[in-house]
Amino acid sequence: MRLPQPSLRFIPIWRRNLLVWRKLAIPSMLGNLADPMFYMLALGFGLGHLLPKINGIPYITFLAAGTLCYATMNSATFESLYSAFSRMQIQRTWDAILNTPVTLDDIIIGEFTWSITKSMLSGIAILMAILILGIAHNIMLIWLIPLAGLIGACFTGMALVMTALAPNYDFFMYYFSLAITPMTLLCGVFFPSSELPALLQHISALLPLSHAIELARPLVLGKIPSHLFTHVAVLTCYGLIGLCLAINLIEKRFKQ
Amino acid sequence: MPTVHVRGLTKKYGGYTAVNGLDLTIERGECFGLLGPNGAGKTTTLNLLLGRITADSGHITIHNEPIPSRARQSRMHIGVVPQIDNLDPDFTVTENLAVYGRYFGMDKKTLQAKIPHLLDFAELSHKAHSPIASLSGGMKRRLTLARALINDPDLLILDEPTTGLDPQARHMIWQRLRNLAQQGKTILLTTHFMEEAERLCDRLTILDGGRHIAQGTPENLISEYIEPHVIEIISHADTVQEALHKQAYCDRMEEAGETLFCYMHTPELLIQLLEIHPEIRYLHRPANLEDVFIKLTGRELRD
Numbered sequence: 001m002r003l004p005q006p007s008l009r010f011i012p013i014w015r016r017n018l019l020v021w022r023k024l025a026i027p028s029m030l031g032n033l034a035d036p037m038f039y040m041l042a043l044g045f046g047l048g049h050l051l052p053k054i055n056g057i058p059y060i061t062f063l064a065a066g067t068l069c070y071a072t073m074n075s076a077t078f079e080s081l082y083s084a085f086s087r088m089q090i091q092r093t094w095d096a097i098l099n100t101p102v103t104l105d106d107i108i109i110g111e112f113t114w115s116i117t118k119s120m121l122s123g124i125a126i127l128m129a130i131l132i133l134g135i136a137h138n139i140m141l142i143w144l145i146p147l148a149g150l151i152g153a154c155f156t157g158m159a160l161v162m163t164a165l166a167p168n169y170d171f172f173m174y175y176f177s178l179a180i181t182p183m184t185l186l187c188g189v190f191f192p193s194s195e196l197p198a199l200l201q202h203i204s205a206l207l208p209l210s211h212a213i214e215l216a217r218p219l220v221l222g223k224i225p226s227h228l229f230t231h232v233a234v235l236t237c238y239g240l241i242g243l244c245l246a247i248n249l250i251e252k253r254f255k256q
Numbered sequence: 257m258p259t260v261h262v263r264g265l266t267k268k269y270g271g272y273t274a275v276n277g278l279d280l281t282i283e284r285g286e287c288f289g290l291l292g293p294n295g296a297g298k299t300t301t302l303n304l305l306l307g308r309i310t311a312d313s314g315h316i317t318i319h320n321e322p323i324p325s326r327a328r329q330s331r332m333h334i335g336v337v338p339q340i341d342n343l344d345p346d347f348t349v350t351e352n353l354a355v356y357g358r359y360f361g362m363d364k365k366t367l368q369a370k371i372p373h374l375l376d377f378a379e380l381s382h383k384a385h386s387p388i389a390s391l392s393g394g395m396k397r398r399l400t401l402a403r404a405l406i407n408d409p410d411l412l413i414l415d416e417p418t419t420g421l422d423p424q425a426r427h428m429i430w431q432r433l434r435n436l437a438q439q440g441k442t443i444l445l446t447t448h449f450m451e452e453a454e455r456l457c458d459r460l461t462i463l464d465g466g467r468h469i470a471q472g473t474p475e476n477l478i479s480e481y482i483e484p485h486v487i488e489i490i491s492h493a494d495t496v497q498e499a500l501h502k503q504a505y506c507d508r509m510e511e512a513g514e515t516l517f518c519y520m521h522t523p524e525l526l527i528q529l530l531e532i533h534p535e536i537r538y539l540h541r542p543a544n545l546e547d548v549f550i551k552l553t554g555r556e557l558r559d
Contacts, residue, residue, distance in 0.1 A: 009359070009361070012355070012358040012359050012361075013359075015355075015358060016344075016355050016358075019347070019351070019355065020346045020347075023346075091342070091344070091345055091346075092340065092342035093342065093344055095338065095342050096338070096342040096343070096344070096356070097359055098306075098308055099306060099308075099331065099334075099336035099338070100331060100356070100359035100360055100407075101328045101329070101331050101332050101359065101360060101361070102359045103328060254308070255308075255309050255310070256269070
């Protein structure tokens with residue numbers, strides 16, 4: 001196990017992905033905006049009218065913070081599983097890049113930073129939805145953008161490990177069924193995890209999405225999150241340990 | 257100082273030795289061929305030279321830089337044409353060159369000046385803004401070659417550059433490579449087309465089982481290992497076989513399926529014999545590199 005060896009040569013990798021994204025920027029941003037809008041509209045208003053306030057907060061406001069975390073998690077996960085895997089394995093894009101002065105560490109750090117960028121774009125789209133729907137408007141909302149980046153880093157690190165281990169696309173279904181879906185349902189996106197049985201609450205507390213939500217929910221209400229440092233540290237650790245593991249595993253894969 | 261200097265290079269994968277104590281010296285401006293059947297260790301050798309994999313033992317220097325410790329710096333001056341096309345399908349022809357140039361740290365202005373010349377060299381100017389999916393196999397190879405030249409490399413490494421191309425496309429690539437050799441570029445190519453090696457390479461090494469088994473100029477290898485005349489008796493060989501066994505018409509004879517390969521210094525006697533039997537199809541030709549290759553690596557299939 002070795003630490004990543006960063007260099008500025010990750011920038012052309014990031015720019016490569018940006019150039020591809022720019023070709024599809026309009027549908028991509030529209031998807032980022034439309035999906036969470038419909039979720040918040042349908043569940044927030046539809047389900048929200050049937051529900052009492054949660055800790056004194058209207059359901060749609062409660063849901064907005066969860067949606068931000070959930071959508072950002074998905075954005076980072078899809079980018080670092082399917083898109084990264086196709087560049088690594090199917091299109092052999094990384095293979096071509098490795099014949100230039102760019103190293104594998106540069107490539108993976110480039111992918112990592114790009115996926116964070118995409119998460120932030122997705123966070124910005126949801127922030128816009130929150131403002132358009134009039135769910136909240138306060139100065140603390142601006143912090144949702146760096147938070148989206150942090151959530152992106154966390155789930156990118158984890159997803160890159162899966163990509164490093166994947167023999168094919170089908171492998172990712174395990175990760176969705178065993179990690180992403182349980183997190184979506186157990187970490188307080190749609191309801192407070194305090195409603196869960198005690199055992200599930202303990203599991204939920206260990207999962208990174210819970211820490212993301214603990215940060216997002218107070219920010220939507222214009223408050224400073226409590227245990228700020230702990231939550232930030234947990235997300236950072238998941239991201240950096242994931243990145244480090246992914247670099248080691250992908251290196252092994254490429255040297256075979 | 258040679259451009260590429262390799263001593264005692266060994267690479268193992270588990271119990272399998274892909275490269276076994278290889279020595280190589282490639283001088284500046286030389287076109288050097290690495291020949292061998294499938295699994296001979298050609299691609300592994302190239303990956304070792306590029307620092308993409310690490311050797312178990314041995315020393316490599318390229319342009320005086322030790323590999324792999326200074327592989328990144330050394331790759332600044334190397335252009336690579338890989339065996340399998342890996343052009344970026346998300347981009348057009350021009351974008352492929354521009355994005356690749358950025359990996360070398362080239363700025364927009366330099367690239368804008370350079371790309372039209374490369375497109376011209378690869379005869380792809382009319383396809384400048386086409387997507388990769390619309391290119392033929394030959395066009396893709398030409399673009400891959402142009403891409404390998406984006407950093408104006410001193411050393412070009414080509415892994416089976418014409419595999420899968422039709423004769424027209426192949427000749428076009430050969431012509432471009434000769435052109436680059438004339439410009440003074442050092443070229444290292446792997447191939448299993450003997451014609452390609454014979455036409456392009458100043459010197460070559462034949463590998464088998466990761467080991468170097470012969471080295472020299474194509475002419476020297478042919479005269480060293482093979483009699484100058486070859487007669488291939490293609491069909492109805494049985495009728496003459498008996499005669500051939502009775503009298504020494506040729507120096508050496510080999511059977512491969514229906515065909516008899518006869519190697520000799522003086523072909524006249526055998527030709528006279530064959531002319532008596534008009535039903536027999538035969539081919540009289542000078543010895544070539546393929547004969548050397550088959551003699552040294554055998555006729556068995558390598559899958």
